[in-house]
Amino acid sequence: METDSSYNLTSTAAPVANIQRPTNTHKYMNTISLIILCLVFLFGTVGNGLVIYVTGFRMKRTVNSIWFLNLALADFLFTSFLIFLIISLAKDYHWPFGWFMCKLSSVIAIGNMFASVFFLTAISVDRCLCTWVVVWSQNHRTVRKAQLICVCIWLASLACSIPYGHSRCVYSRKNFTVCALSLKANKLALTHFQFFMGFLIPMLAITGSYVAIGMRMRRFNRAKSRKSLRIIIAIILAFVVCWVPYHVHKYIEAYGNKDKIVTIRRFLGPLSSNLTTVNSCLNPLLYVFMCDEFIKKLKQSLFHVLETALAEDYLSFATNNSRSNISRLFRRSESGSSNKKNETSATIAETFTQVPTGCGMPSIRPQVREEDNKIVNGQNAVSGSWPWQVSLQESGFHFCGGSLINQNWVVTAGHCRVTPGRHHVVLGEHDHQSNAEQIQVISIARAITHPYYNGQNWVNFNNDVTLLRLASPARMSSRVSPCVWQP
Structure with a gap:
């Protein structure tokens, strides 16, 4: 045959x-x-x-x-x-x-x-x-x-x-x-x-x-x-x-x-x-x-x-090395009187008054350089030492960071341009490649960007701040807790 x-x-x-x-x-x-x-x-x-x-x-x-x-x-x-x-x-x-x-x-x-x-x-x-x-x-x-x-x-x-x-x-x-x-x-x-x-x-x-x-x-x-x-x-x-x-x-x-x-x-x-x-x-x-x-x-x-x-x-199709290009501290709002500005200021004030006591105290001491009290560049953070740090992601991709204020609110930069329904907040994550961490993925219900933020001005970052209202409360733990706000 x-x-x-x-x-x-x-x-x-x-x-x-x-x-x-x-x-x-x-x-x-x-x-x-x-x-x-x-x-x-x-x-x-x-x-x-x-x-x-x-x-x-x-x-x-x-x-x-x-x-x-x-x-x-x-x-x-x-x-x-x-x-x-x-x-x-x-x-x-x-x-x-x-x-x-x-x-x-x-x-x-x-x-x-x-x-x-x-x-x-x-x-x-x-x-x-x-x-x-x-x-x-x-x-x-x-x-x-x-x-x-x-x-x-x-x-x-x-x-x-x-x-x-x-x-x-x-x-x-x-x-x-x-x-x-x-x-x-x-x-x-x-x-x-x-x-x-x-x-x-x-x-x-x-x-x-x-x-x-x-x-x-x-x-x-x-x-x-x-x-x-x-x-x-x-x-x-x-x-x-x-x-x-x-x-x-x-x-x-x-x-x-x-x-x-x-x-x-x-x-x-x-x-x-x-x-x-x-x-x-x-x-x-x-x-x-x-x-x-x-x-x-x-x-x-x-x-x-x-x-x-x-x-x-x-x-995994998400990355753990992506970082926001720019991170800025909150700056005082410029003086002025507008209804939109007053509404935003009232929201910020109400949010900060709801911060629970004991916040900003991580359960694990971070590794810092004693002479200038700064994080050493290139040194890995200790897991759990920054429990208020959150990751803003779209379809599993990290594109910006933020800080947890309380169980309902997160503060991030205005230039992150967060869109509710499209972006999500990930809490409790230290290593993006690990499956052992109990992370929380929460949708965003509302994004409030400072009314005087000029998104086209990359030289002057005044008012570069956005508040994010979570769709559901974050569950507090040793790895998820709010930060101390410094005005």
Whole structure:
């Protein structure tokens, strides 16, 4: 028979009536395939096994760790079952494992393709939601829901792969047995279903998600934000590169001229099949090599490298290094009598009279330079030492800072140009890349900018102040408390 596709566990090609042993050309290509499969089996099982160990047993359970744990599990199952194909290749495609393993191996191979693209789709949509609907994500993006989605993905992948396993059969002649697609199987229908459900539709969803993320990121121009996308984008690109040749080969096989198909199978068949297996061992490498501080991590233990590279903070689309370009102290308002000014002054006075006693006393002493009582430039602040500091964010991106006056009010700069309904206040956050902190994300109900603030004057910043009324009261704690106001 024509061997390349017929023996491939992910193939939809049907065997011809007469089974023939591989030719010399086929044997040459099969030798190359055997070497590649052995390397994929070795690195895929070890690499994905380490990812499963780190994400499943050593890391804190987060939404992203759940995604990558299940993605690694799908790849681990696939690479583990490659041992059967390796043995078959070593025997010139003779299949000695019987009909059950023929069907099961095909289910695992096709199921891995569906599971991988479904998990990548879930990751992309999840990132898009985190970028566009921050408050909703903070309230609804939970580990339990991620686990439930993963269960649904596994069930869907199994359901999609069962028809392919059902269509696989073993054919024997003169003590030579092959595992191939049944002659009764609808080859074209299986090819269409695999392409649309396992590639085209999910990739459209993935592309749409990242286009939406890119549109949002263009408004902020954060270098760190762009870098944080590289891991997932690299994984998606690896999937595309590894699977596009396979689907092209399948359609050429379905619609092409029979004489040309034989030549194509000899070269494109093994190449496309090998690329699909390589994809399953790339992900663990991408997790590490796409890390910004890879050189530093090489000096650490392997487990710590993987644990750090796979942590939620490397997949966050918000930055912890963004700072407001200008910070100014409140200055006394210019004298004048206008109703708008009097209203603002009354609001400020009322706000400050509501400041609780004991405010401005952090529970943790900040690190300062004793000679001039100033914060040392470049020195990290002690967590919890500035509990009144808040972050003003849009879709997860920090763009300005502010100080908590009391549980209902925040003061910030007028040049921050805060817009209620669009921007949010984040309290209790020290490390933007940490998931252990109990942060509060509160919407802004009202923004009151000083009526005499001249937003066009970047030389004279008189009256550069805005009061923000929170939509809901902030919960006071050791990490969230008001500041002392200095007029």
